Amino acid sequence: MTKYKAVTPLVLAELEDIVGEKNVVVDRDKLENYSHDEVSDPHYYYLPEVVVFPETTEQVARIVKLANQELIPVTPRGAGTGVSCGAVPVHGGIVLTTEKMNKIIKVDADNLYMEVEAGVRTGEVQQAAKAAGLYYPGDPCSGDSCFIGGNVATNAGGNKTVKYGTTRHQVYSLEVVTPTGEITNLGARLTKNSTGYALEQLVIGSEGTLGIITKITLKLVPLPExxxxxxxxxxxxxxxxxxxxxxxxxxxxxxxxxxxxxxxxxxxxxxxxxxxxxxxxxxxxxxxxxxxxxxxxxxxxxxxxxxxxxxxxxxxxxxxxxxxxxxxxxxxEAVRYESLVHCDEDIVVPLEHLPYCMRTMVEICDRHNAVARIVSHAGDGNIHISILPGGISSEEWEEKLARIHHAIYDVVYPLGGRLSGEHGIGFKKRALMEQYTDPVELAMMRSIKKALDPNMILNPGKLFVV
Ligand SMILES: Cc1cc2nc3c(=O)[nH]c(=O)nc-3n(C[C@H](O)[C@H](O)[C@H](O)COP(=O)(O)OP(=O)(O)OC[C@H]3O[C@@H](n4cnc5c(N)ncnc54)[C@H](O)[C@@H]3O)c2cc1C
Structure with a gap:
């Protein structure tokens, strides 16, 4: 386990040198906005020591290099609409937000692609494509607020995946800052490519643990008539x-x-x-x-x-x-309005098991006297079940939820299902990830993380324990 160091006044001065004074925030009031994502349970809030707002890829690279040198964790953050605590700085340190990297660089209507910075809102990507007579089919329900970089980092799904696939199917290539601070381009604007490992696909869905995505080249398609x-x-x-x-x-x-x-x-x-x-x-x-x-x-x-x-x-x-x-x-939002304390699951199963799984989950929640609400991207086998405590104390809730989780995932995994269809694992589902993932698969993931991020700088504490 890496022993991280605190952010000292000297480190703050170096950060200011990289991004300018206005782009380094240490006020507690402002830091609090970056201590959580959309998970409303305060158990999952962690305060960063500093938030930085880089405006260029070079600045991102310099911040990551400095963090490696000083052994300070860096948590990449988009709009903070995640629901698995992926952007929460569980080890403190630096939160690096892409809020100020928000330019649409190019829309090429003749060649059906778009280049954007990571901090562009997904809704703006959709609108810019439409203005050019084209279509960007990535469509998470949070599209008006989330960033395209966050979508790539979580491999976001949404409403149109039945026909168009998830975010990974919309991406040609990525500009990435590696965990040790190098800038590279992964993937290419090609229809086919068998030139070694598809590293852009490895970074897509890696939830900020294998690189900071700074620019994205997206595929566009004709607007449906x-x-x-x-x-x-x-x-x-x-x-x-x-x-x-x-x-x-x-x-x-x-x-x-x-x-x-x-x-x-x-x-x-x-x-x-x-x-x-x-x-x-x-x-x-x-x-x-x-x-x-x-x-x-x-x-x-x-x-x-x-x-x-x-x-x-x-x-x-x-x-x-x-x-x-x-x-x-x-x-x-509706379920959060009902109860700040609740748990949203993001289960995905092969389509033929959807009816059985849904029935069984409702039975499991009933058996534990928990309240269940189900909404589902049913066409792709993705079930969002919101489990509400129904008036019990927080100690009882944690214990009951753990039992419900085990009962549910003991059903889901033997059917070929998984913990997350689109929201990712983050910090919130890490224990379940460790418990239910095949040990060889988990060991491969750990080896990749260790090889690419030897100092465990980028988004530590997420997905699994290294
Ligand atoms: C109302 C609501 C509806 C939602 N509907 C959907 C839905 O339909 N489908 C769906 O998939 N999700 C949905 N979500 C979840 C969330 O919006 C997505 O996970 C989204 O992709 C997160 O984007 P973000 O910019 O907010 O990322 P954040 O929450 O800021 O970060 C999410 C993760 O990505 C990493 N990250 C962010 N930016 C970068 C970057 N540039 N480089 C590297 N890592 C980065 C963070 O470290 C973190 O691990 C919904 C959320 C809400 C609140």
Missing amino acids: HVLDLLAVFPDYESAISSVAKLRKVGVTPTCIEFMDNSYLKSIEHYLNIKLAYSEEGHYLIIQMEGETEAALDVLAEKIDDLCSANGAVAVLMPDSEAIWKARKSCI
Whole structure:
């Protein structure tokens, strides 16, 4: 275990020399904003000693070199919208935020790509692509606030992965500062590439432990001509979820198949102060399709209506798209509004096990008298179950949650599932990662970390213990 050193006045002076005085923050009030991400439980808050706001890749590299020299941990941070405490400085030291590296460098509409700095908001990436008549399909629910660099670091998913894949499928190449402070470019703007290890793919999803991403070259695709949203309402979650595998075979790959259980609908109604259709007892599937013509989408809509009705849907509607997506994207906030203390799981299972897994998880939570709310990127097997304590003390809650976790993951892993489909492991899920990951796989991950970061400078305390 590395013994880190404190940030001294001398180190602060060197940081100021690198990024300028205005870009070095030590005021306690301001540091507090960087002591947590979107996990609202104060058990997971850790104060950094200093926050730095570099404006160039060269500054990032110099900060990392200084940190290696002085043995000070560096926690990279985007917008702090993570939900697994990945950007929380559990060993103190320096938080390095990309907030001031927020330029869209280039949109090349002829060659379908975009170059951006890591601190550009994902929503701005989407808008810039659209302004050029193109489409960036990465679409996490936090798109209005998270940064593209954070998306790459967590391999964010979101609503359109059924058709377009996760963030790693949108990336050509990365500019990265290595854990020892070198600047390099990984990957290339090529359609195919078998030239050695795909190191850009290793850095994608590494949650700031293997490099600081400073620039990204993203793939763009043509804007879909027509988009159709359908809302299928089911009387129980089993019939909704058992429709998912069938919907993936309607002839065209859906863009999204999202599930919201009835308790989530009620939670969102309360949070947004709105009324949702069939919220008394309905469970939702939101299905989005893209097509070249409206007529083609009409044919698909009929097929989906028939399929869902045959599977028990009580209604298949064309919803107000803006309203339904606002509701879907408010799930995390709605549950936090109910209870600051809760735990959000990010389980992913092979699609055929989705109905069984969901049923079993609800049973496990019931058995432990915990409250469960389920929302799911169902089309890609990703289940977000929010577990709420339901009024018990915090000591009892920790102990009960540990039992619930073990019961759930003892089911998920033998089915070929994993702990995280898109949120990452961070600090919050580290113990579970160690417990459930194959020991050989874990040893390979540790070897990579040790080889690339011999001083354990970059985001220590995350993913696993080294
Ligand atoms: C309301 C809400 C909805 C959400 N919906 C989704 C969703 O649909 N899909 C999804 O996948 N996630 C979702 N999330 C989680 C979160 O938004 C994503 O994980 C997002 O990718 C984090 O981006 P960020 O810029 O906020 O990163 P941060 O939270 O700041 O950091 C996340 C991790 O990435 C690392 N990191 C950040 N920037 C860099 C960089 N430049 N270089 C190296 N490492 C870096 C950090 O060290 C940390 O480990 C949601 C969160 C909220 C609050």
